[in-house]
Amino acid sequence: MIDGPMTAAALFHGTGRLFDAAFGGVSAVQSPWAILVEDGRVAWVGTSPQDAPRDAEPVDLGTALVTPGLVDSHTHPVFAGDRADEAASRHTGVAYSGGGILRTMRHTRAANDEELELLVERRLDAALAAGTTTVECKSGYGLSTAEELRALHLLGRVAARHPVRVVRTLLGAHAVPPEATSADAHVLTVCDEMIPAAAAGALATFVDVFCDRGFFTVAHVERIAAAAADHGLGLRLHADQLARTGAAEAGARLGAASVDHLEQLDAAGVDVLAASPTVATLLPAPAIVLRDTLPPARALLDAGATVALASDANAGTFSGWGAMPLVIGLGVTLLRMSAAEALTAATRGAAHALDLAGHAGTLAVGANADLVAWDAVHEGAFGLTLGRVTSRRVFVAGREVTPG
Amino acid sequence: MIDGPMTAAALFHGTGRLFDAAFGGVSAVQSPWAILVEDGRVAWVGTSPQDAPRDAEPVDLGTALVTPGLVDSHTHPVFAGDRADEAASRHTGVAYSGGGILRTMRHTRAANDEELELLVERRLDAALAAGTTTVECKSGYGLSTAEELRALHLLGRVAARHPVRVVRTLLGAHAVPPEATSADAHVLTVCDEMIPAAAAGALATFVDVFCDRGFFTVAHVERIAAAAADHGLGLRLHADQLARTGAAEAGARLGAASVDHLEQLDAAGVDVLAASPTVATLLPAPAIVLRDTLPPARALLDAGATVALASDANAGTFSGWGAMPLVIGLGVTLLRMSAAEALTAATRGAAHALDLAGHAGTLAVGANADLVAWDAVHEGAFGLTLGRVTSRRVFVAGREVTPG
Numbered sequence: 069m070i071d072g073p074m075t076a077a078a079l080f081h082g083t084g085r086l087f088d089a090a091f092g093g094v095s096a097v098q099s100p101w102a103i104l105v106e107d108g109r110v111a112w113v114g115t116s117p118q119d120a121p122r123d124a125e126p127v128d129l130g131t132a133l134v135t136p137g138l139v140d141s142h143t144h145p146v147f148a149g150d151r152a153d154e155a156a157s158r159h160t161g162v163a164y165s166g167g168g169i170l171r172t173m174r175h176t177r178a179a180n181d182e183e184l185e186l187l188v189e190r191r192l193d194a195a196l197a198a199g200t201t202t203v204e205c206k207s208g209y210g211l212s213t214a215e216e217l218r219a220l221h222l223l224g225r226v227a228a229r230h231p232v233r234v235v236r237t238l239l240g241a242h243a244v245p246p247e248a249t250s251a252d253a254h255v256l257t258v259c260d261e262m263i264p265a266a267a268a269g270a271l272a273t274f275v276d277v278f279c280d281r282g283f284f285t286v287a288h289v290e291r292i293a294a295a296a297a298d299h300g301l302g303l304r305l306h307a308d309q310l311a312r313t314g315a316a317e318a319g320a321r322l323g324a325a326s327v328d329h330l331e332q333l334d335a336a337g338v339d340v341l342a343a344s345p346t347v348a349t350l351l352p353a354p355a356i357v358l359r360d361t362l363p364p365a366r367a368l369l370d371a372g373a374t375v376a377l378a379s380d381a382n383a384g385t386f387s388g389w390g391a392m393p394l395v396i397g398l399g400v401t402l403l404r405m406s407a408a409e410a411l412t413a414a415t416r417g418a419a420h421a422l423d424l425a426g427h428a429g430t431l432a433v434g435a436n437a438d439l440v441a442w443d444a445v446h447e448g449a450f451g452l453t454l455g456r457v458t459s460r461r462v463f464v465a466g467r468e469v470t471p472g
Numbered sequence: 473m474i475d476g477p478m479t480a481a482a483l484f485h486g487t488g489r490l491f492d493a494a495f496g497g498v499s500a501v502q503s504p505w506a507i508l509v510e511d512g513r514v515a516w517v518g519t520s521p522q523d524a525p526r527d528a529e530p531v532d533l534g535t536a537l538v539t540p541g542l543v544d545s546h547t548h549p550v551f552a553g554d555r556a557d558e559a560a561s562r563h564t565g566v567a568y569s570g571g572g573i574l575r576t577m578r579h580t581r582a583a584n585d586e587e588l589e590l591l592v593e594r595r596l597d598a599a600l601a602a603g604t605t606t607v608e609c610k611s612g613y614g615l616s617t618a619e620e621l622r623a624l625h626l627l628g629r630v631a632a633r634h635p636v637r638v639v640r641t642l643l644g645a646h647a648v649p650p651e652a653t654s655a656d657a658h659v660l661t662v663c664d665e666m667i668p669a670a671a672a673g674a675l676a677t678f679v680d681v682f683c684d685r686g687f688f689t690v691a692h693v694e695r696i697a698a699a700a701a702d703h704g705l706g707l708r709l710h711a712d713q714l715a716r717t718g719a720a721e722a723g724a725r726l727g728a729a730s731v732d733h734l735e736q737l738d739a740a741g742v743d744v745l746a747a748s749p750t751v752a753t754l755l756p757a758p759a760i761v762l763r764d765t766l767p768p769a770r771a772l773l774d775a776g777a778t779v780a781l782a783s784d785a786n787a788g789t790f791s792g793w794g795a796m797p798l799v800i801g802l803g804v805t806l807l808r809m810s811a812a813e814a815l816t817a818a819t820r821g822a823a824h825a826l827d828l829a830g831h832a833g834t835l836a837v838g839a840n841a842d843l844v845a846w847d848a849v850h851e852g853a854f855g856l857t858l859g860r861v862t863s864r865r866v867f868v869a870g871r872e873v874t875p876g
C-alpha cells in the first residue's frame with residue numbers, strides 16, 4: 069500500500085470528469101476541476117488549480133474519472149467459515165439442513181480473535197482496493213452478549229489501524245441463538261444487555277434488526293428501537309426482504325436512518341419512504357443470489373425517495389468483498405438506474421444512510437477528502453463493465469492509501 | 473508473473489475439491505485427488521499421489537478448489553477507444569448519435585499496432601488473472617480487408633508471447649463499413665478477400681457473422697459459410713440476439729461450431745439446437761447491460777443442448793475483461809443454472825464451442841494440463857460471490873503462470 073504522509077494541504081486537479089453527487093440536484097460533473105484539501109477536508113472546489121485561494125502541493129489525477137470514495141452502508145464482515153456448499157445446494161433447489169445464520173454463528177464463535185481480525189482486515193482491504201472508503205460493519209454472527217461485544221471490539225481494533233472509515237452497527241437481533249428460550253427472550257437480552265453495553269463502551273453508532281418472516285417482528289423492532297433511543301444509538305433495519313412485514317413503514321415511523329433490502333416493498337411502502345427522511349437502501353447482489361424479486365428502485369427514485377446502494381457482503385447470501393463497483397453496475401442494469409443515479413446512491417445516498425451526509429460520499433466543501441481516480445474516463449463504465457472498473461489511486465482524508 | 477520452468481513431469485495433488493466436467497456425466501468432483509502431467513498434458517488422474525504410475529515433481533494445491541482453466545469462447549479484444557459515455561446515454565434512454573461498432577472502427581483504425589497490441593495484451597492479462605486459460609479472440613473492428621488482417625496478425629503476435637491459448641476468429645461481417653456500397657458488397661469482400669487471405673496465412677480458425685436485424689441476413693451467412701468451408705475455416709455465429717432471425721437454425725444446418733447470444737430463441741429453436749452438435753453459447757453480461765431478455769438457458773439445458781457460457785467482452789455492450797468468474801455467477805443466478813452446470817458451460821461446453829473438446833476445459837487424460845487453484849473451497853462460491861472468486865495459482869500446460 070502507498071501510505072502517503074498527511075500533508076497540511078494538497079491541491080488535487082485533473083482534466084477528466086469529476087463526478088460529485090453534491091454539485092446540486094442529483095449529481096453533476098465538472099471538467100476540468102480542482103480541489104483544495106486542508107487538514108483532510110475539502111476547503112475549496114473550482115475549475116482550475118490557478119484559481120485556488122491558497123498554494124498547496126499539487127496532485128495531478130490527469131484524465132481519469134474521479135469520484136468521492138464509495139460508501140458501502142450495509143456489510144456483515146465479522147464471521148468465520150464458508151457456506152459456498154450451501155449456496156450450491158440452494159441453487160439446485162436442495163435445502164441444506166443445518167445451514168443459515170446459526171451455522172456461521174458456530175464457525176464464528178469457534179474462531180479466535182486473531183483469525184477473525186485477519187478475516188475482517190482482508191475484507192476491508194478488498195473494499196479499499198475497490199475504491200470504497202467508508203464501510204458500515206455489523207456484528208450479528210455472535211448472538212450472545214459476550215460474542216456480539218467481542219465482534220464490536222474487534223471491529224474497533226481493525227478500524228483503528230485501517231484506512232477505511234468504519235461505522236459499527238450492533239446486530240444482536242440477526243437470529244435467535246440456540247441458548248435463548250424464545251425470540252422474545254432474545255430481544256430482552258438485546259435491549260437489556262447488548263445495547264447498554266455497546267453504548268457505554270461507545271462500540272456502535274447504530275442498532276439493526278433482521279425484521280422478517282421467521283426472524284423478528286415489528287413489535288420486536290419497536291422494543292429494540294426504544295432501547296436504542298434511550299442509549300443514544302441510531303436505528304437501521306433489515307426490512308421487507310423475504311415477506312412484506314411492514315418493516316419499512318416501521319423504520320420510517322421510528323426514525324430509522326435507513327431501511328434495507330425492500331425486495332417485497334409495494335406502492336404504499338414506496339410512498340411512505342418517499343415522504344420520509346429514512347433512506348431506502350437497495351442490495352441487488354443478495355437479491356439475485358437468492359433468485360428473489362428485485363427491489364422497486366425505479367419507483368422509489370421516481371417518487372423522490374433517497375436511495376442508497378450497498379453490497380450486503382455476508383456469509384450466506386452474497387459473499388463478495390470489494391463489490392461496490394459491481395453493485396453500481398447491477399444498479400444500472402438490473403435496477404434500471406442511470407449511471408449518475410447509481411453512483412449517487414453509492415456515495416451521497418449511502419452517506420445519508422449512515423448519518424454522514426456532507427462528510428462522506430461527496431467532495432463538497434467541508435467533506436472528508438476521500439476520493440478515487442478510476443481506470444475509466446466516464447461514469448458509464450460502471451454499467452458497461454458490470455463493475456469491472458479498477459481504482460487507480462485512492463485517497464482518504466487527502467492521504468494516498470492506494471493498495472498494491 | 474510467476475513463470476515457472478517447463479518441467480518434464482509434475483504430480484499435482486490436493487485434499488480439496490477437484491471439479492472436472494469430464495469425469496462422466498455433466499460433472500464430477502473428486503477429493504482427494506492427484507494428476508500426473510507429462511509434456512504439458514494430463515497423463516494420469518487418481519485419488520492419491522502414491523498411486524501415480526511414475527514419480528514426478530509434486531505440486532501440492534492443498535485444500536483449494538481446483539478446476540480446469542476457464543475457457544472464454546466469445547471475445548472481441550482488438551479495439552481502441554472508450555464508449556462508456558454511450559453506455560451512460562443508453563441507460564438514460566437517450567440515443568447516442570454516431571455510436572456503435574462504426575465508432576469503435578474509427579478509433580481502432582486510428583490506433584497504431586503498438587497501442588493495439590498493448591490493449592490486447594492487458595485484456596489477456598486480465599483473463600489469465602481470472603483463471604481463464606483459453607480465449608477466443610475475434611477481429612471485427614477493422615472491417616476493411618487490410619484492417620481485419622492487421623487485427624488477426626496482431627492477435628497472432630500477442631498470442632505467441634502470452635500464456636493464454638488464443639483461438640482466432642475472423643469477424644469481417646461485424647458491420648458494414650462506410651466505404652462499402654452495400655451489405656451485399658461487403659459480404660463479397662469478406663468471401664473473396666478476407667477469408668482466402670486469412671486461410672492462406674493461417675490467421676484464423678473460425679469465421680463469424682453478426683447475423684441480426686440491421687446487420688447481416690441468413691442469406692449472407694450462407695454465402696460466408698460456403699466460403700469458409702471452401703477454405704477450411706470453421707463457422708460460428710452471432711445469432712438471435714436482437715431479433716428472431718432464424719440464425720440459430722441456420723448455424724445448426726451449416727455445421728457451425730457454436731451459435732452465440734440466443735436472447736430471442738424460441739422453443740422451436742431450442743429443439744433444433746438440442747438435436748444438433750452445434751453449441752448454444754450464452755452471454756448473460758451483454759444481455760443485462762443492454763437490459764435485454766435473458767437467453768433460455770434452462771430450456772436449452774433441460775432439452776439436452778450443449779451449453780457454453782462466455783463473456784462477450786467487447787467495446788460497446790459489455791467491456792469487462794477477466795469476467796468469466798462473474799459470467800459463471802450470472803449463469804447461476806440470472807440464468808438459473810446449477811454451479812456445476814455453469815462451471816461445466818465455462819469449461820467443457822466452451823471448449824466444445826471452439827472444437828477443443830478433450831483438449832481444453834477438462835483434466836481428463838490427454839488434455840492440456842491447464843488448471844486453476846481458486847481462493848475458494850467449493851464451486852458454489854462462483855454463485856455466492858457473483859464471481860468475486862480469485863485465482864490463487866494458474867497453470868498452463870503444467871507450467872505455472874500465476875499473475876502478480
